[in-house]
Amino acid sequence: MRPLLRLRGLTKTVGCGRAARRVLDGVDLELQPGELVAVVGPSGSGKSTLLHVAGGLDRADAGEVTIAGQPLANCSDAALARLRAARLGFVFQAFHLVPELSGEENVRLAARFGAAGARARVATLVDAIGLRAVADSLPAQLSGGEQQRFAVARALVNDPAVVLADEPTGNLDAASGALVLDLLAGAAGAGRGVLVVTHDAAVTARADRVLALQDGRLG
Numbered sequence: 001m002r003p004l005l006r007l008r009g010l011t012k013t014v015g016c017g018r019a020a021r022r023v024l025d026g027v028d029l030e031l032q033p034g035e036l037v038a039v040v041g042p043s044g045s046g047k048s049t050l051l052h053v054a055g056g057l058d059r060a061d062a063g064e065v066t067i068a069g070q071p072l073a074n075c076s077d078a079a080l081a082r083l084r085a086a087r088l089g090f091v092f093q094a095f096h097l098v099p100e101l102s103g104e105e106n107v108r109l110a111a112r113f114g115a116a117g118a119r120a121r122v123a124t125l126v127d128a129i130g131l132r133a134v135a136d137s138l139p140a141q142l143s144g145g146e147q148q149r150f151a152v153a154r155a156l157v158n159d160p161a162v163v164l165a166d167e168p169t170g171n172l173d174a175a176s177g178a179l180v181l182d183l184l185a186g187a188a189g190a191g192r193g194v195l196v197v198t199h200d201a202a203v204t205a206r207a208d209r210v211l212a213l214q215d216g217r218l219g
C-alpha cells in the first residue's frame with residue numbers, strides 16, 4: 001500500500017551558534033491509509049517542529065517529505081499551498097483561528113478550498129464537536145478548548161488524506177476530548193492517515209502505533 005505520508009531521513013537544527021540544537025536527526029516514518037499514529041515526547045523534543053516539516057509549513061535541513069505520493073522537495077510556495085489545501089488538515093498547537101471570523105466561519109473558510117461536499121460538512125462538524133451554541137462567537141470570545149475544537153473541525157472539513165494534529169486534546173476535558181478523538185479515529189477509519197502529537201493517554205490508547213521522539217529520533 002502506498003503511504004499517505006512518508007518521511008525519510010529528516011534532519012533539522014534549530015537555533016544558531018552555541019545555542020544550536022539538532023531536534024530532528026534522521027526521522028523516518030510511513031503513515032499508511034487507515035492509520036492513527038501517536039507521537040509522544042518531552043516538551044521541547046521537537047514534536048511540533050516535526051509536524052510542521054511533515055506538513056510543508058517548515059523545511060528540514062535534509063531529508064524528504066512525500067504527501068499522498070507527491071514529494072514536496074521541488075514544490076513552489078503556490079504548489080505547496082495547493083497541495084496543503086487539497087490533501088492536508090493541520091491542527092496547530094496554538095489553534096491559529098482567523099480572529100475576525102466566528103468559529104463556524106473559520107470552518108466554512110477552509111471548506112471553500114475543498115471539494116463541493118466540504119460545504120455541506122461544516123454544520124455537521126460544528127454539531128459533532130458540540131459547539132452549535134457558540135458557532136457565531138469570535139475566537140477571542142471562545143475558551144481555549146472551544147477554539148481547539150473549531151481548529152479540529154477546520155482541519156477535517158475537507159476530508160483530507162493526511163491529518164496532522166498537534167496536541168488536539170491538550171485543552172479539553174475528557175468528554176470534549178472524546179468527541180475530538182472520535183473524529184480523528186473516524187478519519188482514520190475512513191482510510192485517511194492521522195498523525196497526532198499528544199500527551200493524552202486516551203489518545204495513545206486509541207492509536208494503532210505510538211512512537212516516541214527522543215534525541216531527534218522517532219521510534
Ligand SMILES: Nc1ncnc2c1ncn2[C@@H]1O[C@H](COP(=O)(O)OP(=O)(O)OP(=O)(O)O)[C@@H](O)[C@H]1O
Nearest residue numbers: 014015023041042043044045046047048049050093
Ligand atoms: N524558530 C525557532 N528558533 C529557535 N529554536 C526553536 C524554534 N522553534 C523551535 N525551537 C526550539 O526547538 C525545540 C523544539 O521545539 P518544538 O516546539 O518542536 O518542541 P515540542 O516537542 O513541540 O514541545 P512542546 O511539547 O512544549 O510543544 C525547542 O527547544 C524550541 O525552543
Ligand SMILES: [Mg+2]
Nearest residue numbers: 047048093166
Ligand atoms: Mg509542541
